[in-house]
Amino acid sequence: MTVSDIKKQNITATAQPKRGLSERLGSELRFVPVAVGLLALFLFFSTQSDVFLTSRNLNNLLVQSTVTGIIALGLVFVLLVGEIDLSVAATSGVASVLMAQLVVEAGIPIPLAVAAGVLCGMVIGAISGRWITLIGVPSFVVTLGVGLLLNGVQLMLLPRTGRYNLLNTGVEKIAATNISGIWAWILVIGAIAVFALLRLSTLRARQRAELDASFTWGVILPVALVGVVLVGILLFLENLHGLPMPLIIFVGLLGVMTYVASETRFGLSLYAIGNNAEAARRAGIKVDRIKITAFAIAGGMAAFGGILAASRLLGVSVSSGGGIGGGALLLESIAAAVIGGVSLFGGRGMVVGALFGALIIATVSNGLNLMGVANEARLVVTGLLLVLAVSIDRGIERLAERS
Amino acid sequence: MTDAILSLRGISKHFGGVKALTDVSLELERGKVVALVGDNGAGKSTLVKVMSGVHRPDSGKYIFEEREIQVSDPAAIADMGVQTVYQDLALCNNLDAVQNLFLGREMTGPWWTGFRLNRAEAERKARDVLKRLRLDSISLRRNVGAMSGGQRQNIAIARSILWEPKVVLLDEPTAALSHSAAEQVGALVRELASHGLAVLVISHDIHHFVLENTDRIEVLRLGRNAASFNSKEVTGEQVVNAMVGGNEAVNMAG
Numbered sequence: 001m002t003v004s005d006i007k008k009q010n011i012t013a014t015a016q017p018k019r020g021l022s023e024r025l026g027s028e029l030r031f032v033p034v035a036v037g038l039l040a041l042f043l044f045f046s047t048q049s050d051v052f053l054t055s056r057n058l059n060n061l062l063v064q065s066t067v068t069g070i071i072a073l074g075l076v077f078v079l080l081v082g083e084i085d086l087s088v089a090a091t092s093g094v095a096s097v098l099m100a101q102l103v104v105e106a107g108i109p110i111p112l113a114v115a116a117g118v119l120c121g122m123v124i125g126a127i128s129g130r131w132i133t134l135i136g137v138p139s140f141v142v143t144l145g146v147g148l149l150l151n152g153v154q155l156m157l158l159p160r161t162g163r164y165n166l167l168n169t170g171v172e173k174i175a176a177t178n179i180s181g182i183w184a185w186i187l188v189i190g191a192i193a194v195f196a197l198l199r200l201s202t203l204r205a206r207q208r209a210e211l212d213a214s215f216t217w218g219v220i221l222p223v224a225l226v227g228v229v230l231v232g233i234l235l236f237l238e239n240l241h242g243l244p245m246p247l248i249i250f251v252g253l254l255g256v257m258t259y260v261a262s263e264t265r266f267g268l269s270l271y272a273i274g275n276n277a278e279a280a281r282r283a284g285i286k287v288d289r290i291k292i293t294a295f296a297i298a299g300g301m302a303a304f305g306g307i308l309a310a311s312r313l314l315g316v317s318v319s320s321g322g323g324i325g326g327g328a329l330l331l332e333s334i335a336a337a338v339i340g341g342v343s344l345f346g347g348r349g350m351v352v353g354a355l356f357g358a359l360i361i362a363t364v365s366n367g368l369n370l371m372g373v374a375n376e377a378r379l380v381v382t383g384l385l386l387v388l389a390v391s392i393d394r395g396i397e398r399l400a401e402r403s
Numbered sequence: 404m405t406d407a408i409l410s411l412r413g414i415s416k417h418f419g420g421v422k423a424l425t426d427v428s429l430e431l432e433r434g435k436v437v438a439l440v441g442d443n444g445a446g447k448s449t450l451v452k453v454m455s456g457v458h459r460p461d462s463g464k465y466i467f468e469e470r471e472i473q474v475s476d477p478a479a480i481a482d483m484g485v486q487t488v489y490q491d492l493a494l495c496n497n498l499d500a501v502q503n504l505f506l507g508r509e510m511t512g513p514w515w516t517g518f519r520l521n522r523a524e525a526e527r528k529a530r531d532v533l534k535r536l537r538l539d540s541i542s543l544r545r546n547v548g549a550m551s552g553g554q555r556q557n558i559a560i561a562r563s564i565l566w567e568p569k570v571v572l573l574d575e576p577t578a579a580l581s582h583s584a585a586e587q588v589g590a591l592v593r594e595l596a597s598h599g600l601a602v603l604v605i606s607h608d609i610h611h612f613v614l615e616n617t618d619r620i621e622v623l624r625l626g627r628n629a630a631s632f633n634s635k636e637v638t639g640e641q642v643v644n645a646m647v648g649g650n651e652a653v654n655m656a657g
């Protein structure tokens with residue numbers, strides 16, 4: 001190749017190629033198909049039942065999705081690095097029983113007991129993660145074992161009655177609290193403002209670096225979208241009791257964790273490891289440390305989800321954490337993450353996927369319930385949806401690869 | 404010889420009973436592209452791994468900028484200014500070009516932002532670097548998994564020079580590439596040399612890539628220096644002959 005060849009090549013190929021829609025669907029617009037699916041489900045059920053779109057029902061639906069959603073949220077981090085944690089449901093059970101025991105038996109203040117529960121979950125996750133990275137055993141085997149072990153611990157922690165009652169201990173207030181009126185507005189507007197500020201700072205940075213930057217696409221549209229959704233939910237639930245605390249907590253965690261996964265160095269490392277751990281290691285990323293942190297996050301989130309469930313159900317028992325083996329709670333948490341577009345093979349997916357996945361599962365269950373469909377049919381539909389979601393996901397990936 | 408930046412003198416390396424390298428010497432100079440050629444198993448990759456600090460030689464001298472270096476670990480060698488691009492490229496297919504270029508060395512905000520990534524700054528720097536290397540046809544925001552083999556190879560090379568090394572070692576950059584993609588890589592290799600870097604490139608593509616894009620050809624055979632040619636004054640047959648050794652090679656090639 002001669003110098004003139006190089007020049008020619010250089011002149012003909014300076015324009016930055018545009019990224020096609022299928023490629024965008026594979027990355028930053030990844031949530032669009034699930035969101036469309038969720039919308040379709042909403043439309044369908046609203047035609048099938050008059051009750052579906054009422055404030056009371058949507059309130060129930062949203063609150064129903066929070067426990068699964070929070071557990072799925074933590075699970076996303078483990079899935080992103082290409083691992084899995086089958087002990088999340090059991091972790092949520094043990095952490096909630098521990099919290100209940102501290103409150104009921106030892107009279108420890110609730111915030112401390114909750115913190116102890118969450119910390120316990122994080123430690124469980126970190127130990128699993130350390131073991132997996134140290135010995136190099138597959139995470140599904142280790143966490144399967146840890147899950148069973150924790151089921152045993154849960155039974156040992158429970159009193160002979162097999163249950164701690166949390167009614168009138170104050171724990172039940174966590175889930176029963178509603179924020180309404182001016183405080184709800186402050187919360188919603190504050191959240192929108194934080195989001196807008198982050199988008200603005202991104203735009204400013206791009207302008208300073210003399211990169212293409214669009215105020216409409218980069219700030220106005222995303223902020224409008226988030227604003228409409230949040231204000232919409234608030235308006236819808238306002239005439240009931242206001243915003244339910246579990247929902248506020250879930251959305252808050254979602255925001256923080258989205259920031260962690262998509263804006264920080266730690267988050268980027270998760271994606272890098274999930275795709276090519278060896279490349280990440282050679283680039284100087286501490287692969288083991290990041291993986292252990294991911295497991296700790298999953299454990300902490302699971303614990304918190306379990307505590308929230310205990311608060312809603314006014315107690316803990318043998319069946320907390322989905323019962324032996326994790327049961328439906330474990331399966332639905334994994335399904336929520338996967339339906340939300342998080343790959344089981346690592347490196348792909350977004351944190352909001354946990355929200356969409358959990359909402360879809362809760363919507364199907366809630367809607368079919370209202371239609372008077374039996375429980376077994378509900379399981380069939382959820383199962384089919386899971387398969388459908390992964391298949392659509394795979395299709396999009398193929399399209400992106402081909403372009 | 405004053406231009407030599409990295410010299411190996413009498414390097415030997417064995418793995419158990421296998422003598423991978425015996426008394427090998429090599430010099431890399433600023434602004435020059437040296438091709439390292441040889442048959443399969445001749446010891447080319449082993450030599451590169453000695454230079455990049457992956458293997459500690461059994462004997463011999465490693466001289467960098469006129470000082471003898473004790474080969475300790477790859478990170479120290481990289482910090483010294485010797486970057487290596489291995490054949491597997493070590494790219495993350497789910498990340499875009501900018502993210503791959505800065506992987507593990509991201510620019511970030513202060514701790515209270517959770518070390519927020521400074522994406523805009525990274526993108527600007529990446530754009531400038533690619534422009535300087537005449538690689539502006541590469542889309543910065545596209546996942547590298549969706550890119551062609553030549554583009555991926557070039558991103559891996561661009562990443563290696565992002566932190567301004569003095570020496571770049573490339574192990575078979577054109578092995579899996581089409582002819583035109585290999586030409587892109589060849590152009591980039593010459594571009595690096597024109598910026599004053601010393602470049603070593605392993606290649607089996609003698610007739611096109613090596614003769615057209617390098618200044619000097621070093622031949623290894625059975626772990627020993629077999630020949631050294633000026634790329635402008637040699638034919639492909641002569642190089643192949645030296646690689647395989649003996650006259651039967653000429654017949655095979657001819």
Ligand SMILES: Nc1ncnc2c1ncn2[C@@H]1O[C@H](COP(=O)(O)OP(=O)(O)OP(=O)(O)O)[C@@H](O)[C@H]1O
Nearest residue numbers: 418421422423441442443444445446447448449450
């Ligand atoms: N880590 C190792 N352990 C044992 N033997 C090795 C190791 N690395 C290389 N060898 C041996 O050293 C010799 C030289 O190998 P090397 O990979 O350097 O050859 P090469 O010239 O790069 O060949 P190719 O063109 O096939 O890449 C071979 O006999 C190989 O089997």
Ligand SMILES: [Mg+2]
Nearest residue numbers: 447448449574
């Ligand atoms: Mg080799």
